[in-house]
Amino acid sequence: MPVRRLRWYPRTLFPFQVKASPMNESFKRGAREGLQLMLPMSVGLLPWAIVTGVAMRSTGLSAVESLGMNLIVYAGTAQLGTLPLIAAGAPLWLIFVTALVLNLRFVIFSAALAPAFHGQSWSKRLLSGYLLVDGLFVLCADRLLRSDDPHWRWGFYVAPALLCWSMWQLGGLVGVLGAGVFPKDWSLEFMTTIALMVMLVPMVKQRAMLVAALVGGLGAVLLRGVPLRLGVIAGIALGIAAGFIAERWSEKRRQAW
Amino acid sequence: MVEGAWLWLTLFAIGSTTILTRGSFVLGGEGARLPPALQRALRYAPAAALSALIMPDLLLDAGAFDPANPKLVAGIVVALAAVRSRNPWLPFFAGMGVLLVLRKGLGW
Known part of the structure; x- marks a missing residue:
């Protein structure tokens, strides 16, 4: 008789765990492979996250507002790109349209990845959408679309996606808390423009x-x-x-x- | 500066674009396809948008066209650092360093 492991967390907090079974195994295998693939790139997210954290604080957002933005928006380009407009007190619609344009590339990623989420529940798709960052698409799309095991695919997507998310939030926290170290008249808001340039140059x-x-x-x-x-x-x-x-x-x- | 409750509303509006774009096809079903011409045109959106945010900051001073300003000099240094080096920190240190020397050191 198979031993059922006790769950130490409430199911509502982590609804993706399944009982010990072949599909659980293939979820775990997918997660492990995804994490291995993503680890180097996710560390590369840290400088970005730190810079974005500093940029939000030097634009004039409070620490809570900055961390809130990191959680709600979770898109570096849209965050950095809308900061100058927030600073200038631009109208809401302009900020919205600018963020939309900066995020438009994700429509292409979303269209390309959609078949990989075939048959998944709506809540998992919503979470997948929120977590879909550039690096994840670049590294995972190819293998994700070639696999025909939905449990492996889910592990291979959601584990590295949550790793990226954690790195982004962690780096953001460091930047937000560290920003106070610098004097106010150091023109730190120019960090936003530098960050946007560093994104633009390789393009x-x-x-x-x-x-x-x-x-x-x-x-x-x-x-x-x-x-x-x-x-x-x-x-x-x-x-x-x-x-x-x-x-x-x-x-x-x-x-x- | 956008502040208070209005700022939170703004943050949610920006956040909604994250879900709208990333979730579009993942949520909307895989039957839909993007027209190829639109897909190709969309590839240029990030570069055009980034530049439309960068250039006014580098070329304008208090709303007036003024290419001879310390931010443009710092911006050129940032571009060179980003092209020449793979170190992710260098453009930030070089750009901020040049801007601080010009503004605080030389009073430009």
């Missing part, structure tokens, strides 16, 4: 991406006088269009050769 190594960035940035600068602060959004729209056109154009040239 623009591709020609069309560089065009999108230049047009988007200069557009936002030149259109800053447009009413309702539409300049930022208009700049972004111009940048996307310019990148798309540049890609088409270079393709045509390649075909003509």
